[in-house]
Amino acid sequence: MVMFGVLRRGIVCRTFWLALALAWPATLGAQTGRDVAVVVHPDVPIDSLTTADLRRLVLGDRGFWPGSLRVTLLLRAPVAYERDVVLKNICEMTEAQFRQHWIAKVFRADTAVAPKIVYSSEMAADLVNRMAGAITFIDAAQVGRGMRVVKIDGRMPGDKGYTLH
Amino acid sequence: MTDQSHTRFIVYVSLVSMLCLGTAWPAAAQQPAHPAPPDDQAAREALPVYPSLHIAGFGDVNFAAQNRNDGPRGFTEGQFTLHMVSALSPRIAFFGEVTFTPRLDGGTGNPPATGFNAEVERAIIRFDQSDALKVSFGRYHTPINWWNTAFHHGQWLQTSIGRPELVQFGGRFIPVHFVGALVEGVVPSGGLNINYQAGIGNGRGSVISRAGDAGDNNDVPALLANVFIKPDRLFGFQLGASAYSDRITTIGRPDYNELILAGHAVLQREDPEIIAEIADVRHTQVGTSLTTSGFAYYVQAAYRLPAPARLWKPYFRFEHIAIDSDDVVFAGVPNLDGSIVGVRYDISTYVCIKTEGRFLKRVDNQPRANAWFSQIAFTF
Numbered sequence: 001m002v003m004f005g006v007l008r009r010g011i012v013c014r015t016f017w018l019a020l021a022l023a024w025p026a027t028l029g030a031q032t033g034r035d036v037a038v039v040v041h042p043d044v045p046i047d048s049l050t051t052a053d054l055r056r057l058v059l060g061d062r063g064f065w066p067g068s069l070r071v072t073l074l075l076r077a078p079v080a081y082e083r084d085v086v087l088k089n090i091c092e093m094t095e096a097q098f099r100q101h102w103i104a105k106v107f108r109a110d111t112a113v114a115p116k117i118v119y120s121s122e123m124a125a126d127l128v129n130r131m132a133g134a135i136t137f138i139d140a141a142q143v144g145r146g147m148r149v150v151k152i153d154g155r156m157p158g159d160k161g162y163t164l165h
Numbered sequence: 166m167t168d169q170s171h172t173r174f175i176v177y178v179s180l181v182s183m184l185c186l187g188t189a190w191p192a193a194a195q196q197p198a199h200p201a202p203p204d205d206q207a208a209r210e211a212l213p214v215y216p217s218l219h220i221a222g223f224g225d226v227n228f229a230a231q232n233r234n235d236g237p238r239g240f241t242e243g244q245f246t247l248h249m250v251s252a253l254s255p256r257i258a259f260f261g262e263v264t265f266t267p268r269l270d271g272g273t274g275n276p277p278a279t280g281f282n283a284e285v286e287r288a289i290i291r292f293d294q295s296d297a298l299k300v301s302f303g304r305y306h307t308p309i310n311w312w313n314t315a316f317h318h319g320q321w322l323q324t325s326i327g328r329p330e331l332v333q334f335g336g337r338f339i340p341v342h343f344v345g346a347l348v349e350g351v352v353p354s355g356g357l358n359i360n361y362q363a364g365i366g367n368g369r370g371s372v373i374s375r376a377g378d379a380g381d382n383n384d385v386p387a388l389l390a391n392v393f394i395k396p397d398r399l400f401g402f403q404l405g406a407s408a409y410s411d412r413i414t415t416i417g418r419p420d421y422n423e424l425i426l427a428g429h430a431v432l433q434r435e436d437p438e439i440i441a442e443i444a445d446v447r448h449t450q451v452g453t454s455l456t457t458s459g460f461a462y463y464v465q466a467a468y469r470l471p472a473p474a475r476l477w478k479p480y481f482r483f484e485h486i487a488i489d490s491d492d493v494v495f496a497g498v499p500n501l502d503g504s505i506v507g508v509r510y511d512i513s514t515y516v517c518i519k520t521e522g523r524f525l526k527r528v529d530n531q532p533r534a535n536a537w538f539s540q541i542a543f544t545f
Contacts, residue, residue: 052356052397061351061358061395068295070255074211092400096514097435103221103544104322108314109289112250112258116211127211 035140035157036085036164037149039128044069044135048151051163055090057135058115060105065133073115074127074136082121082137085164137164216259218251222545223319227326231536242267243540245281246318256294262287264318286318286342297350304376307343308362308391309407311429311442321542324438324467324480324509326519330501331444331461331486337498338461338486339425339444340369340409342376343387356397360405364389368411369423373494383420385412393429401434412451413494420451421494435469435478448494457492461485467509478509480521502526507538516543 038049045066049057056062063071076083078095087098102114118124124136125144140157143149155162225243229236249261264284271280291301306313313332316323331338345366352359367377368387393405409425427444443462449455467480486501507521520539527534 055397055400056358062296063293064295070293072213096511099514100322104315104319106219106250107221107248107317107319107322109250109260109287109291112217112252112260113213118211131212 033165034081035162036082036137037140037143037147037157038152038164039125039136039138039143039147039149041128041132041134042148043132044148044150046150048154050153051090054152058086058090059101060111060114063111069133072113072131072134074118074124074131074134075115076124076137077117077119082124082139086137089163089165213252213255216251216253218249221248221250222246223248223321223543224545225320225540225542228539229536230538232534236536243320243542244318246286248319257290257292260287260289260291261285262317295350297352299349300346301349302346303344304378305343305345305347305364307340307389307409308347308364309389309409309425309427310339310444311403311405311431311440313339313341315431319544320540321515321517321544324478324519325465325482325505325507326521326538326540326542327505327523329442329463329465329482329484330503331442331463331484335374337374337495338446338459339427340376340387340411341374343368343389344376344378345387354394358395358397360393360395362389362391369413371415373413373415383412383414385422387411399432401432403429403431403433405429413448415494418493421448422451423448423494435467436471438465438467438469438478438480440465446495448492450493455491457489457495459486459488459492459495459498461487476511478511479507480509481506499527515545516541 038054040046053062057071057073058075060073065071075086087093087095091098091101093101105111106114116127118127118136121138121142124138125142125147128134128136129146138147143157149156152162152164157164223244223246227237227241227243229238229241231238245265247263249259249263251259253259262285264286265281266284268278268280268282270278272278285304287304287306289301289303289305291299293299306317308314310332312323312329316328318334320326328334330336332341334341343364343366345364347362347364349360349362352361364387366387366389367381368385369375370377371382387409388411389407389409391405391407393403395403406428407426409423409427411423413421413423424447425444427442429440429442431441432439441462441464444460446459446461448457448459461484463482463484465480465482467478469475469478482505484501484503486499488495488498488500492498503523503525505521505523507519509517509519511517518539518541520537523534523536523538525534525536
């Protein structure tokens, strides 16, 4: 009976640590490893962008799509995962640097329109389909059927080597 | 409660309040700046409306200590700068910049001088056809110098307190302002991102530190061209060159043709930030071959320290100006060999404190002028 108790305690203990070890990367992935899709308005005449193109769009160095369609940048509000991914992976900037960049950009008269803030994936999805020339960033798991996702460096979210996560 | 214990109580409460505020400040500064409104309302607000006027401002307060009378001492109020931008349609926008600068002679004279000088620094109406073609008209900061068009009058934007002397506001070395028309854009060029600007305008006025706001004072327009690249492979790097020509007409002097050639190389990545500019200004008396040359450059290096000292950014700049002693147009413009060393501390995203030492030598065989400046600069 005593032996059985020790054995059972040992199994429970090992199972606990094994479960924790298996769950740890999954938990971590849920926080930081989700792919972010780049979604554009259905009329935007592109299927693929490079990381450099994307950086120019997000930093306001490019204001038009081919065919002279004005770009409207829809960005999640600070602390959203999608925004963090864009700032870190595309702009290589902190939140403070990004804000300072856009204040300077408008002050320099490079552009009259700063990025528009969206407060949820639903709002981003709604506006990107309503505003001509819009581009936004949505958690790939929340991309719906009617959304137009573009490739980044030839890769779609979920592909090996996709950089936006 | 006695007076003494009452005073002690007030001091105690004040100290506790200051401590609480002090600890709450960073936390408050990190709060998201955009509390979420309901989705419907936010969606309505996100849709474009014309005109869409937005106003931003810049301000600064300074303190100076100098061993020679080479500028202000004590506390000084900096320029109060208002920036207006308004999209008038998807392709047309207006940009304006107005400054209010404190005057030393405020209240003197008859009628009394105002306490502040109001100035329209920029007023630009621009039509954007595409990234490759944008056409604008108005009053600009002359785009032949990087600093002049990167920071304008926003002291908070620049790392150091002072501008390099070759682009000093009210200075004469290069024309800081330009009234006319500008064509600009980006030429498709793979990853090089070749940008161009070409302009025609009034050039310098009869007072050469000012633009010809009320019209050209001669029949030779000022022309400018500026080309720069921003390669994708070297994010934050910009390399450019520019040329500017004009005829200068001043009262009581012959006319001079002016040719300015300038170049810049900038790495704007904070870790490091490197800015280097060079300019050569040639004046040739009209009808003669008498040419004089003024030459200036500066190099500034700064480095945003890694965490946990990320709010600190030390910097250093060396600048040099050499004016030909025969240059009549630049008579009175001093030579300079100067260094500044300082540090910027970003209190919050929109406020910074800077402090810097300046060590300037104007004339050979004369002692250096040493000064220490501090500044709080902010945007609002």
